[in-house]
Amino acid sequence: MRDTIRFIKAGQVVELTNVGPTETVLDYLRLRRQETGTKEGCGEGDCGACTIALGRLVNGKLIYQPVNSCIQLLGMIDGAELVTVEDLAQDKRLHPVQKAMVDLHGSQCGFCTPGFIMTLFTLYHAEGQEKSRKTVTEWLAGNLCRCTGYRPIIDAALEACFDAADDAFTWRSNETREQLKTLADSRDIFLGNSASFFASPSSLDGLAALYGQHPDATLVAGATDVGLWITKHLRNLPKVIWLGRIEGLDRVEETEAGVLIGATATFDATEAAMTRISPDLGELWKRIGSKQVRASGTVGGNIANGSPIGDSPPALIALGASVELQSADSERTLPLEDYFIDYGKQDRLPGEFVTGMFVPRPSANQAYRCYKISKRFDQDISSVMAAFRFTVVDGRIIEARIAYGGMAGTPKRAAGAEAALKGALLEDASTWGAAFDALSSDFTPMTDMRASADYRMETARALLAKALMETDGTAAENLRVLKKREADHDRAA
Known part of the structure; x- marks a missing residue:
């Protein structure tokens, strides 16, 4: 057993014994090291002012990822290289990202600038990225500029980040890899x-x-x-x-039947596999938090904490996913929807923990759709999250799996709507009405700061209609039927 954490900073191995259980990387940098380039902004991983980079070996390659230091526990950087804005300039020469930000006037008040630079540092070292404004804005979705200086910041990124990396971190990468290999051990x-x-x-x-x-x-x-x-x-x-050092718990294994995801596999690490299951699922994964959040946040954590507004549970429930649990003396697997019992309560016994999940692929006669509705497109909590899987034979729905988030105290299937859709014809919207009506029995949504109860119910119905029309592929006539039904409903009300 080891009673220290070890990491690399500025090319040197740092070893700490006095690490509190909830001490953050941000507090360590600003309070202990007196390195104040990393700023404290929102304190919740939204604004990106506190962004640092962590370098780790992934399949033998040195990969740098952006991380929100305000919510990253200090102990969690064990075995990594910690890079902050103070580390970038060499011999009084600015890093290429810093120089581009200066030359193109990307720095406004300067408070958010270190966070932007650190995120762009990780883009600078990322391979195979398409040089485009879209790439840059996706990478920077977790960094906020209070001075509305986005255009010059994006210009600086386009100027600096898409040629082959050529900085001090590249020059000493072989040495860093050897240091990281030395730090890796199997001791608790x-x-x-x-x-x-x-x-x-x-x-x-x-x-x-x-x-x-x-x-x-x-x-x-x-x-x-x-x-x-x-x-x-x-x-x-x-x-x-x-849990981040447990061997094999970060596995992502693709099979013909589906994908096995270990409990510590991050959203970033699983994005490609989820996209191969469904493009809709891949798009959802891109909207779960920011680059910083997806680099740290895990699918297993999103499941284990059981939030009623978590994005991944409804999407995975509709696919028929199952969750694996283990304790010191037992192992078991259960359908994911059965894991959520009530608000803040999951089917997890004392000493029991989530080890992973299995996500099935839709079969040839199954259509899958999922949608996230939120006030902001990026980096926002869902008002309504909806996912649908329809099994279709000869244009008729023979089975439906429908799951919603934000509509109840847990992520939940719409059992009444599922039953009402059995036998419905995709080409005939007049056969869908019972499912829309059943949603009122399936859910009693609440009103809160994200949405009203009425808005949530109307949105749930609209997303069901959207999924059905997209599955059919002949939306025009069905849309006319649905609009007439809505008008008749409004008159009756």
């Missing part, structure tokens, strides 16, 4: 005592044993949710177990 990490600790097991057996002894501990994968418990809810989390 435990810092603290039985009452308060940060721990990181290296195996499932080690996790099961530790969590069995401390079922009150908080399990952390990417901390994109738990980080807010610390910074916004001000929760006291004396025992933290980080």
Whole structure:
């Protein structure tokens, strides 16, 4: 067992023993190291002012990814290279990204500038990116400029980020890879005592044993949710177990039947596999948080915490996904929709944890659609999340799986609407009406700051209609029928 965390900073190995369970990377940089280039903005991973880069070995390649340091726990950077804005300039010469930002007037007040530069640093080192404004804006979706200086920032990115990387990090990449290999080990990490600790097991057996002894501990994968418990809810989390070092728990295995996803596989790591299941699913994955959030946040964490407004659960429930759970003395698998019991309550016993899930591929006669409705396109919480899988034979629906988020205390299937669609004809919208009406029995949505109950119900119906029309592919006549039905409904009301 190891009682330190180790990482690389400015080419040197840093080893720390006094790491609190909820100490963040941001606080370590600003308070301990007095490196204040990394700014504290929103404190919840939305604005990007605190962005740093983490370098890790992925299949032997050194990959840099942007991370929100305000919600990244310090212990979670064990085994990585930590890069901040202070590290970029060499011998008083600006990094190419910094120089482009200066030359093209990308820096306005300067508060957000270090975060932009660090995100663009990771784009500078990313391979195979298409040189386009779209690429840049997708990469920067998690960075906010309060001075509306986006145009020159994007110009700077287009100027600097799409040629072969040629900076100090490239020149010493072989040395960095060797350092990272040296830091990698299979020892469990435990810092603290039985009452308060940060721990990181290296195996499932080690996790099961530790969590069995401390079922009150908080399990952390990417901390994109738990980080807010610390910074916004001000929760006291004396025992933290980080899952990021468990061998094999980050697996993404594609088969003909579907995709096996380990509990610590990130949204970024699973995006390509999800896109191959369905283009709709790939588009949804791109809208789950920002680049920083997707680089850290895990699909397993999105499932395990059971949020009623989580984006991935409805999308995966409609596909018939299952979830795997394990404890010190048992393993079991259950349908994903059965995992969610009530608001904030999941079917997880003391000492039991999520190890992964299986996501089936739609068969040849199944159509899949999913949609996210939110006030902002990027980096926003869903008002309504909807997903649909229709099994169709000779133009008739013989089975429907419909799941919504934001409509109830848990992600939930629309059982009444599913039953009402059985036997409906895709080409005849007059056979769909019972399913729209059934949604009122399936859900009693709430009104909150994101949407009213009436808006949510109307949106749920509209998304069902959209999915049916897209599946049929002959929308014009069906749209006329649906508009007439809506007009008749309004007159009756």
